[in-house]
Amino acid sequence: MEELDLGPRASSGLEMKFCRFGDELDLGEELTIEGYASLFGVADQGGDIVEPGAYAASLAALQAKERSVKMLWQHDPVQPIGVWDEIREDGKGLRVKGRLLADIEKGREAARLIEAGAIDGLSIGYRTKKSSRDAQGHRRLAEVELWEVSLVTFPMLPEARLGAKAGDPEADLLALAEALRQARAVFAAE
DSSP, X not given: XXXXXXXXXXXXXXXXXXXXXXXXOOOOTTOEEEEEEEEBTOOOTTSEEEOTTTTHHHHHHHHTTSOOOEEEETTEEEEEEEEEXXXXXXXXXXEEEEEEOTTSHHHHHHHHHHHHTSOOEEEEEEEEEXXXXXXXXXXXXXXXXXXXXXXXXXXXXXXXXXXXXXXXXXXXXXXXXXXXXXXHHHHHHO
8 A cells, every 4th residue: 555655744733644435435415425534543554543532622622613623635724625514433433424515616526536436535634632652663642633534545544434334344353453463562572
């Protein structure tokens, strides 16, 4: 899988994580999309692992209507393409559900690219609030401030994807395999 090197941070100070859509993506009449933008306990290609509860404070601010998480095209702040109607943590990760806006050109374009399989990624833009390093050198993200979830070309976390359902056996097996790999690495290092 190809990795896009954006450096540690964009010029805005936001960090970005990429995730892959699934083949199950279905654009409804209202161009709805849903799935996981982030998975807990799984190392991405950059070596970061998001801990359960990492989004809690950020999501609380969203519920208090202090701000909203934007749906952007390729992390470009001048190209919003839809709205996220639901963003929540569950036992698996960060679940998102939203609508592409069909009345704007970029929203229609994104829908066509998704339908054709040309776009297959999600990426989150966030600021790290609390993190630590584990024995394997992974950065463990304990608290992040979520700013945006973008549709992107290059995914970084293949296991997190649109169309994935809670309890998806394939995604659950991939997450379990990764957790076992990490546990073996910890025991081997001791």
